[in-house]
């Protein structure tokens with residue numbers, strides 16, 4: 118099962134998920150000012166990052182908005198990036214945060230679990246309820262795919278709705294209960310479900326509460342680095358072992374900014390990945 122593969126990658130390499138939230142302004146000048154097309158430039162930047170980090174990390178998360186914002190060339194680079202991740206034997210998470218229902222969700226499944234934009238995992242917003250989540254189950258049963266549904270997001274505005282109380286419990290705990298329940302049919306050999314949850318590292322105490330109630334949920338954990346999350350914040354959460362992958366996007370892919378504009382940019386990216394690995398490992402023990 119895909120979740121078993123992700124878990125093993127996290128244990129064997131590190132629980133790092135590199136976020137390929139690629140913007141043109143992140144490209145070093147040698148690439149940005151070359152006569153390549155936008156598609157080529159964006160893909161080349163991602164490829165260099167993947168080639169120089171794949172031995173250190175569990176997976177890559179590709180946030181589709183950055184590619185959509187560059188139009189069709191951006192989407193071609195998105196598609197090629199997903200294919201390249203697969204070619205390298207690595208796992209991809211398509212951060213698409215889809216939230217529609219029934220036949221539309223079925224179309225999203227087709228769009229992102231097969232064809233040009235095929236990924237191993239996608240992110241889902243479950244606000245519309247079970248019919249915004251269940252259309253993906255057939256891919257989890259049959260095609261070795263998985264989803265991460267938003268439970269407690271890393272941003273400040275997550276307090277607006279996710280903290281509201283229902284029957285004395287915050288909404289995010291109610292959503293976590295659903296993730297636990299809906300995920301029961303997809304539990305792999307390692308004890309984790311292919312229906313995972315997104316919980317930000319920026320609220321470590323609440324994360325611990327969620328984790329203790331969801332023993333089979335594997336987490337996608339954003340918020341490290343640029344949003345202030347640190348290795349220390351994972352200490353209690355990973356106390357009994359790895360139960361998720363920690364994403365860093367800007368913290369890794371902009372490591373070279375202000376330092377170099379040539380091909381050596383990847384050295385800075387690799388170094389920041391190594392620093393993050395060390396920071397997490399220090400608190401894992």
Ligand SMILES: O=C(O)c1cc(=O)[nH]c(=O)n1[C@@H]1O[C@H](COP(=O)(O)O)[C@@H](O)[C@H]1O
Pocket residue numbers: 136138180212240269270271272315316317339340341342343344364365366367368
């Ligand atoms: O689903 C996500 O990945 C996500 C959920 C969340 O609660 N917070 C969050 O920041 N993200 C994503 O994680 C990435 C964080 O990027 P950095 O802050 O640059 O590391 C972005 O792609 C966000 O869209």
